[in-house]
Amino acid sequence: MFTFNKDIVATDCEPGVTRKILSYSDDLMMCEITFEKGAKGYFHSHKHLQITYIAKGSFEFTIDGETKVVKQGDSVYMPSDAVHGVTALEEGVLVDVFNPIREDFLK
Numbered sequence: 001m002f003t004f005n006k007d008i009v010a011t012d013c014e015p016g017v018t019r020k021i022l023s024y025s026d027d028l029m030m031c032e033i034t035f036e037k038g039a040k041g042y043f044h045s046h047k048h049l050q051i052t053y054i055a056k057g058s059f060e061f062t063i064d065g066e067t068k069v070v071k072q073g074d075s076v077y078m079p080s081d082a083v084h085g086v087t088a089l090e091e092g093v094l095v096d097v098f099n100p101i102r103e104d105f106l107k
Helices: none
Strands: 018-023 030-034 040-044 049-056 056-063 066-071 075-078 084-088 092-099
Touching: 049 056, 056 075, 056 092
Parallel strands: none
Antiparallel strands: 018 030, 030 092, 040 084, 049 075, 049 092, 056 066, 056 084
């Protein structure tokens, strides 16, 4: 029921991007994604619903061809199968919430 960030080992994703799985159940998962300035989350899609909260920094998000700049305190919703990607305009942190669980992250 409790997860302590200090105890979680970050996993390398794309260059300059790391992920921590903060907490999860069969239906829900929350992750912390840390970006170096200029790092990219490459374009991809998945069946999962995703909401992202910008905890720190600013990012350029593209979702199904629409691009916007979002900053600390903003949030973004990605529907199932939406093609999306992100570029960190400065060092930053995203909090991603998925439904259902991203089983691929646990492997």
